[in-house]
Every structure is written in C-alpha cells, then in structure tokens.
Amino acid sequence: MIRTAARSNDIPASYGLGLTAIAILLLALALGTTAFYIQSIALIPEVQLGLNGEISLVLALLNNVGIILPVLVIGLSLFLIVTAIQMLRSNADAVRWASTIVFWITVGAIGLAIFAFFQQSAANDILGLPADYGRGLSAAIPPLLLAIPTAAASWWMSQNSGLINRNQTLTSRNTRMAWNLLIPTIAILIIVAARPLEKTFITSLTDKRFGSADPVSYVGLQNYTQLLSFRIDTVECRREDDGTCTLAADGSVRWELIARDLLQAGYRPFVNIPIGGDRSLALSGTDSEFLTGIGNTLYFTLFSVSLELVLGLFIAMVVNSNFKGRGLMRAVMLVPWAIPTVISARLWELMFRDNQSGIINKILLDLGAIPQSQSWLTNNSLQLNAIVMVDVWKTTPFMALLLLAGLQLIPADLYEAASVDGATRWRQFTTITLPLLRPVIGIALIFRTLDALRVFDVFNVLLGRQRLSMATYNYEVLIQEQRAGYASSVSVIIFILISVFTFLYIRSVRIEAQ
Amino acid sequence: MTTEKNSLTKILGRVGFYLIILAILVFTLFPFYWAINSSFKGEQELFQPASYLPQSFTTINYQSVLSNGNFMRALFNSAWVSGTTVLLSLVVGAFAAYALGRLQFRGRTAMMYVVLAMTMFPQISILSGLFTIITDVGLYGSPLSLILAYPIFTLPFTVWVLTSFFKGLPDEIEQAALVDGATSFQTFYLIMLPLTAPALVTTGLLAFISAWNEYLYALTFTLTTPASQTVPVAIAQFNGTVMRQEPIAEVMAAAMFVTLPLLVLVVVFQKRIVAGLTAGAVKG
Known part of the structure; x- marks a missing residue:
C-alpha cells in the first residue's frame, strides 16, 4: 500500500x-x-x-x-x-x-x-x-x-x-x-x-492496385526509377528529299525519334530543344507524362508566382497611398480570393471559349489585339498561359494584401526624409521600399511557391487529362488507373519536393524560443 | 505660369491615379461581373458572340438551380461538412494554441515547428494513404470521410493563427487569475478564451472558407456517390437537365448561390480576415 x-x-x-x-x-x-x-x-x-x-x-x-x-x-x-x-x-x-x-x-x-x-x-x-x-x-x-x-x-x-x-x-x-x-x-x-x-x-515500394485480387508484392525502388529515369540525346531533324528539314503544319521543325533500342527500353521523347545546325537535344523518359507534368508545374509556378509578385507589389503600393474608398478597395480585392477555385475555373472556362462567344476573344478582337479567335484551352502553346492567367487573377489580390501589410510597417518619415534630400520616387522605391520589404517578399514568395507547386483544382477542371500538373497526374494514376503503388511514389516525390520549400519557409519564419 | 503648370500636372497625376485604381477594379471584378451577366442569359445567347450586357434577361437558370435536388444536397453537404470541421478545429485548436502561446514547457518550440510545417503540408502527398485508410474503415463515399480528412489543413492553420493571438495577450490577466486561485483550466476557458472571441471568429471564417472550397479530397472520396458530394465537386460535375449539352449558365447561377454568402462574409469581416491571413502567412 x-x-x-x-x-x-x-x-x-x-x-x-x-x-x-x-x-x-x-x-x-x-x-x-x-x-x-x-x-x-x-x-x-x-x-x-x-x-x-x-x-x-x-x-x-x-x-x-x-x-x-x-x-x-x-x-x-x-x-x-x-x-x-x-x-x-x-x-x-x-x-x-x-x-x-x-x-x-x-x-x-x-x-x-x-x-x-x-x-x-x-x-x-x-x-x-x-x-x-x-x-x-x-x-x-x-x-x-x-x-x-x-x-x-x-x-x-x-x-x-x-x-x-x-x-x-x-x-x-x-x-x-x-x-x-x-x-x-x-x-x-x-x-x-x-x-x-x-x-x-x-x-510506394509496392505494385499495389486498387480493386485487384493479385497479392501485393514489393518492387523496391522500381516505381521511382520508372518515374524519374530520363536521358538527353542529340537528334537531327527529319529531312525532305532535297535535304532541308521537314516542317510540321504549324511551322515547327519535325525531329527524328531517339534510337530504336532506347524506344524499346521504354524511353519516350517529350521535348526537343533546338541547338542549331539542324540538331536538337531530345529529352526522353520512361514516364514522359510525369516528366512533362513536372515541367508544366514548374512553368506554371515560375510564371504565376513572378507575375503575382510584380502585379501584387504594384497594387499594394497603389492601395497604400491615401485616397477615398481605400477600405472598399481592400474589400473588393478579397473577391477573387473568396471565390472557390473550382468556380473560378469554370468561370474562366466560359470566358476562354474558343470562338466569339468567349468574352476574352471578344474583348481582344474588339481591341484589335488578335487577328482571329484563339482556342485558349486547347491550343498547346496557349493553354498553360491561360491557366497562369486564372491563377494570377485569383491570387494577385491576396499577394497584394500580404505585401500591403509589410508596406504599412515601413515608417513614413523615411520617405519624408528622402524627399527632403531630393530623392526621386523611383530612387525611394529601390533604396527604401524594396530593401525594407525584402523579408516580407521572401516569405510571400515561398508561401506562394508552395501553393503553386501543388496546383490541382485549375488544371483538373480546365485541362483534365489534356495537360497535367504533378498533382493532377497523381490523381489520374491513383483514381482513374487505380495504380495505388505507382501513384504513391508520385506522392512521395511531390512530398519531398515540397518539403524542401517548407524547410526554407520555416527557416524564414522565426520562432522565438523564449 | 509655373504654379498653373504645377496644378495641371497635379490634376493629371490625380486623374492617372484614379485610372490605375479603375484598371485594378476592372481586373479584379470583371470576371465576377461576367459570371453574374452569364447567369442571367438564356442558353442560346451563350452560344452567340458575347455581349457585354445580357440581351435576353432571364431568371430561368436560377429557377432550375433551385429545383436541382443534387445541387441543393451538395449545398447542404458542404455546409455541414465545413461547419463540423471548423467547430472541431476551433475547439481542439484553441486548446493547443493556448498551450503553445501561454505556457512554458519543454518541447514547446519543437511543437511550434511541427505545427508550422503542417500548415504547408501538401495534401496530395497523403491522398493514396488516406484513400486506403478511408476505404479500410468503410468511410469511402461518405461525407464523414471529408470530416476525417479536412483537419489536415484546417487544424494546423487554426493552431498557428490562434497561437500568435494568445501570445499577444497581456500577462497580467493570467497572473491576476492565478492569484485569485483559479486553476489552469479555469484561467483558460473562463478568462483567456473569451478574450480570443474575435480571433476565433476570424480563424473560424478562414478555416470555413478553405473547407468550403476544398476540391481534391472531395473529388477523390465522393466521385462515385453524388449524394455525398460537396459544392465544388457538384459544380465541376454539373450536368443540368438531360437534353442540353453543357448548362454553363446554370453553373454560373449555381456559382452565385455558393459565392454570394462568402462574399458578404468577406466584405463584412474584411479587416479581420486580412489580419488573420497575414498572421498565418507572414508574421512568426
């Protein structure tokens, strides 16, 4: 007891x-x-x-x-x-x-x-x-x-x-x-x-499939090698009888395929980078769809985040000055952010229609900016930019609000002192605003990059399987093809990639250890 | 002469400034205007060259959305899934946030890092693991699967934002309570929690919006069971009445039902939302 x-x-x-x-x-x-x-x-x-x-x-x-x-x-x-x-x-x-x-x-x-x-x-x-x-x-x-x-x-x-x-x-x-x-x-x-x-x-280390009675077996890192194996070869263009390069209908050069034994080993070329002299670098991979998905995601991330930063900074500086209706303006800026992404995607789908019933085509035609209606969502060279546009519309105001919060922390007397010294507006911007805003910009950039890398909603609604981001590829493999093992290794790759940025983010947000 | 010139440039500058404001407003609001515009157009008009104002003004789209049982059920599903998730996250999150924001104990900083890392968690990366688990426990195709899954993004966010709020409260209140003989838990829920009511409202609203807008999990777990779908999935899969090809005008009318309540909330709570977002994203 x-x-x-x-x-x-x-x-x-x-x-x-x-x-x-x-x-x-x-x-x-x-x-x-x-x-x-x-x-x-x-x-x-x-x-x-x-x-x-x-x-x-x-x-x-x-x-x-x-x-x-x-x-x-x-x-x-x-x-x-x-x-x-x-x-x-x-x-x-x-x-x-x-x-x-x-x-x-x-x-x-x-x-x-x-x-x-x-x-x-x-x-x-x-x-x-x-x-x-x-x-x-x-x-x-x-x-x-x-x-x-x-x-x-x-x-x-x-x-x-x-x-x-x-x-x-x-x-x-x-x-x-x-x-x-x-x-x-x-x-x-x-x-x-x-x-x-x-x-x-x-x-991710297995060949598991949903709805299959076969026993699951371990395949080691095979899924990963299948996903990530790629090689770079130089190939020549296809030639006409007179020795000049064959051109496709849209005026681009047609390239030879890679060597037959590589094709048999499962490599499929997915992009050609011309290096002059009728030659190009052919990038090929055993899962060209995934590698293209990585490429699409990186393109989307790079362009959407940098556009959002530039536009967001501009808008933040405009809204930061004193004018009537500033409060209303800030409320209005939250509108695109509050609309569910799926809805804004369907809305832009309507606006991006490929004939004159699409308002984007109509406006651009009325302004004389394009000669004829464009197929924004089906034309290979336009569809990614269309997606970037949707994201820029939705997220720029959010970015602007984050930056605005940072701008308001900069003391106004710094600017007063600078104007007394005769510094121009541009000089004030480069010597006061940018350096003092740099931490906020850094955090906002990492924050947005993390969001952009896992983009799913817009790609899924607007492009479906036409063109994939990493996340929509993962979804297609998991749900449509039911290949759980393979899809899991896609997930792991995305997780690792995003963890790197998360690490950067955490390092930039200081947690004081009181 | 010079003063006249100066005032002229001043006026021009002012006009230019308001032109920029106008441009920003058009950029932000035009797509939303277009959704309203299209929702009042007849189905045929949408296939003619676009007109800036609806020519055949009709409310038929709204009527058919209101009589669309699937969509109404999706609204109901979204409301209760998001509501439950937010309530759960707020209760559990406020507990954790009080511990992280007000109490000194070993392991606190480590927990803070875990929570912060979790706010960045890529949802897609656990999709297949979550899918297996949800199928195993028999929740596949049920709205409950979403209530199980959503705390992954609402909870860390709630904890993080509320922690920064708790940290900002003055120490004196707590000390006074302690001197008066209140237990730790009494101090927490009788004194500190009421003080955070405004932050709870903001955080709850933000968490509600993110749960309400969530698409990936909703699509994956309820794809084959229309009765459990939430609004984003229903809108993405919208099929309207059988005879028509793509009832985009109805989709836009449906979008109005989903978006307008959110917009009212956002405009009313604008200041708090911005504060909450920046606390979540920028300030440590």
Whole structure:
C-alpha cells in the first residue's frame, strides 16, 4: 500500500488504497492493451501467411501495420508501466500524470466506441452487409467496457484533486496542463497526417492496385526509377528529299525519334530543344507524362508566382497611398480570393471559349489585339498561359494584401526624409521600399511557391487529362488507373519536393524560443 | 505660369491615379461581373458572340438551380461538412494554441515547428494513404470521410493563427487569475478564451472558407456517390437537365448561390480576415 504524506492525519486511509488500485489498473491496461494489440495483428490474414513462412513476415507487417502505431502503443504502454511503478513508490508527480492518463484513456475509449458504432453500423458495399445498428453496438461494447474503470478512476482522482495537486510546482503544473491541451491536436495529426503519410511511403515500394485480387508484392525502388529515369540525346531533324528539314503544319521543325533500342527500353521523347545546325537535344523518359507534368508545374509556378509578385507589389503600393474608398478597395480585392477555385475555373472556362462567344476573344478582337479567335484551352502553346492567367487573377489580390501589410510597417518619415534630400520616387522605391520589404517578399514568395507547386483544382477542371500538373497526374494514376503503388511514389516525390520549400519557409519564419 | 503648370500636372497625376485604381477594379471584378451577366442569359445567347450586357434577361437558370435536388444536397453537404470541421478545429485548436502561446514547457518550440510545417503540408502527398485508410474503415463515399480528412489543413492553420493571438495577450490577466486561485483550466476557458472571441471568429471564417472550397479530397472520396458530394465537386460535375449539352449558365447561377454568402462574409469581416491571413502567412 502506498505510504501517504507525513501528516497522515489529514489524509484518509482510502486515499492510499485508491492510488494503489489505480496503479494496478495502469499496469493491467499497459499489459492488456499490448497483448490485445499483438493478438489483433496476428489475426490479420496477410500476417498469418507471413507467420506460416509463405510470404515475408516483415513486409506483411509493414504493409498492414506500419511502424508509427506499434511504436506508439509500445511507447504508451511503457509510459503507463513506469508511471504505475513510480506511483507505487509514492512519487507525487507520477500520481498527477496518472490523472492525466486515465482521463485521456477514457476520452479515447469513448471516441473509439462512437467511431466503431458508426463504422460498423453503416452498410458495407464491399462485404455486402446492410446497415445494422446491432452490429455497431456490439463493436462499441469492448471500448466502452475499457472506459468504465478508467472513468471511475478519473472521477475518483478529480474528487481528490486537492490531495493529488498539493505542493505542486508551477512548472510541473504548466507542463501537465500544456500536454493535456495538446493531446487532441497530436492525436488528430497522427491519424490524418502521419499515418496516411507512412502508408503512402510504404505503398510506394509496392505494385499495389486498387480493386485487384493479385497479392501485393514489393518492387523496391522500381516505381521511382520508372518515374524519374530520363536521358538527353542529340537528334537531327527529319529531312525532305532535297535535304532541308521537314516542317510540321504549324511551322515547327519535325525531329527524328531517339534510337530504336532506347524506344524499346521504354524511353519516350517529350521535348526537343533546338541547338542549331539542324540538331536538337531530345529529352526522353520512361514516364514522359510525369516528366512533362513536372515541367508544366514548374512553368506554371515560375510564371504565376513572378507575375503575382510584380502585379501584387504594384497594387499594394497603389492601395497604400491615401485616397477615398481605400477600405472598399481592400474589400473588393478579397473577391477573387473568396471565390472557390473550382468556380473560378469554370468561370474562366466560359470566358476562354474558343470562338466569339468567349468574352476574352471578344474583348481582344474588339481591341484589335488578335487577328482571329484563339482556342485558349486547347491550343498547346496557349493553354498553360491561360491557366497562369486564372491563377494570377485569383491570387494577385491576396499577394497584394500580404505585401500591403509589410508596406504599412515601413515608417513614413523615411520617405519624408528622402524627399527632403531630393530623392526621386523611383530612387525611394529601390533604396527604401524594396530593401525594407525584402523579408516580407521572401516569405510571400515561398508561401506562394508552395501553393503553386501543388496546383490541382485549375488544371483538373480546365485541362483534365489534356495537360497535367504533378498533382493532377497523381490523381489520374491513383483514381482513374487505380495504380495505388505507382501513384504513391508520385506522392512521395511531390512530398519531398515540397518539403524542401517548407524547410526554407520555416527557416524564414522565426520562432522565438523564449 | 509655373504654379498653373504645377496644378495641371497635379490634376493629371490625380486623374492617372484614379485610372490605375479603375484598371485594378476592372481586373479584379470583371470576371465576377461576367459570371453574374452569364447567369442571367438564356442558353442560346451563350452560344452567340458575347455581349457585354445580357440581351435576353432571364431568371430561368436560377429557377432550375433551385429545383436541382443534387445541387441543393451538395449545398447542404458542404455546409455541414465545413461547419463540423471548423467547430472541431476551433475547439481542439484553441486548446493547443493556448498551450503553445501561454505556457512554458519543454518541447514547446519543437511543437511550434511541427505545427508550422503542417500548415504547408501538401495534401496530395497523403491522398493514396488516406484513400486506403478511408476505404479500410468503410468511410469511402461518405461525407464523414471529408470530416476525417479536412483537419489536415484546417487544424494546423487554426493552431498557428490562434497561437500568435494568445501570445499577444497581456500577462497580467493570467497572473491576476492565478492569484485569485483559479486553476489552469479555469484561467483558460473562463478568462483567456473569451478574450480570443474575435480571433476565433476570424480563424473560424478562414478555416470555413478553405473547407468550403476544398476540391481534391472531395473529388477523390465522393466521385462515385453524388449524394455525398460537396459544392465544388457538384459544380465541376454539373450536368443540368438531360437534353442540353453543357448548362454553363446554370453553373454560373449555381456559382452565385455558393459565392454570394462568402462574399458578404468577406466584405463584412474584411479587416479581420486580412489580419488573420497575414498572421498565418507572414508574421512568426
């Protein structure tokens, strides 16, 4: 039995007894959960195949269980055991942590019960089960049974919180409070981000397909080599009988294909860069569609972000000066940003129509800027620019607002002093505005680049499969072709690429470590 | 002579300035005007050369949108999916933000970096993992799958913005509460939380807009179940009545239903939104 404090006359004998019971409960929970978890893993069909030695056990475990959840279960169990032992040794801090633990186990178990109830009650098309609340109820009972003793323990500890929290230091109180408040966020981020990300990484090493009965097998880095292999060769142009280069209907040069053995090895040329002398560099890859997607995304990112920066800076400086209706102007600038991207894409689809019913063609024809109607969304050389235009319209005002916030931090007397010294407006801009705005510009640029690299909505709605960004390619492979393994490796490549920029972003946003 | 010239350049400068303002306004608002314009046009007129004003003014598009059961259901789906997501993110996010913004503890800076990195998380990169998990737990094709998935972008954002708000509150309030014998949790929800009400409104609004506009997950998880689709998917897949090819005028009318409430909110909360956005994006 736990020895209570020296002045035992203040403390009822039941207190020590209760703490001992809770310590035993924690030990039982730790061992029980671990045993139950291991047993449920062993019952997974694929893991059983692995246990029988028919397939690799490690791979079966990776594929079905992953790493994060087992580590978490084991880690938490160890924490429970250590806490319980410390409680039995009358460590007051361990008692406080125990009250945190029993509370969150109760909440977690009730959450699990609700989730299991709804998940199991719903009709299951794959197994052909109708909706049935009885099934849901029976699935919810085990977690509810678990919640009963922890809820009781939690209630008892809150009744005795005065005793439990006596002589507590502020630091220990704050730390426990902080983790109490952070646990829901951490739990959600593990469920919605960490675990799916892990699953994506593991699947990317397999040839898994959705809706296929074939067993999943590990292919190592094969998906990645397939996606990323590319080569550069020089090729000559196709020749007419008189030795001049053949021209295609639109006036561009037609190039020879790459060597036959390369074509047989799966390489497909996707772009030719002329280098003069009837020769060009032919870029070819084993997945030319993905490589083109990378190219399209980079083109889109480069042009949309730089246009948005220049226009945004201009607009921010205009709006920063004093004039009537400035507040209204700022409200108006949020309009394109607030319109859902899908809607603005469909709106621009209408405006970009390829005959005179499209307003863009109509305006440009009325202004005499183009000789005849253009097919903005189907013409190869125009469609990317059209997409850039849609994004520039939607995001420039947002960029302007970010920069405006930065401009307003520049003290006005700097400009006054400069005009007294006779500096021109342009000189003020290059010597005051730009240098002082540079941190804000830097952050806004990285922020927008990250957004642009993962562009999906506009490409999907306006171009579908005609022309792909990295994200729409990923979507097509995953959902339309159902190639989960291959699509996962596309996801991983995008993730790595964006992580680099995220790292840059985080370094530019300083977090003060008080 | 010179003063006259100066005032002339001044007037010209002023006129030029307002011309620039006008150009910016046209650039920003013309596409939106075009959506309104097209939503009042008859189907035939949309296939004739574009006219700057609708010639056959009609409200038929609005009537057919209102009687389109699929679209109405999508509005309802969007509303409850976004509403639930935002409520969840605000409750959970406010907890975490208070811890990160007001309490000193080991691991705080590391958690801040994790949250900040998560605000940049590329949603596409977990699409296949999430898809597998959602299929495994039997949520595929249900709006619940979206409620499960959306916190990935609403939660880190909410935590980050609210943290910077909590940091800005004066220390004295908390100390006074402590002296008065309030527990940590009482200090949090009786004293600090009410003070953040304005920030909660702004953050909630921004999170609501991003959930309301989300397309990738909505498309992936509800592609085959029209009854669970949200507005962006419904609009992208809009098919109107059977006989017509592409009911773009109806799409524009539908767009008005979706966009106008957002625009009203955005104009009303304009100042707060800009503050929230800059806190999320620029200030550390």
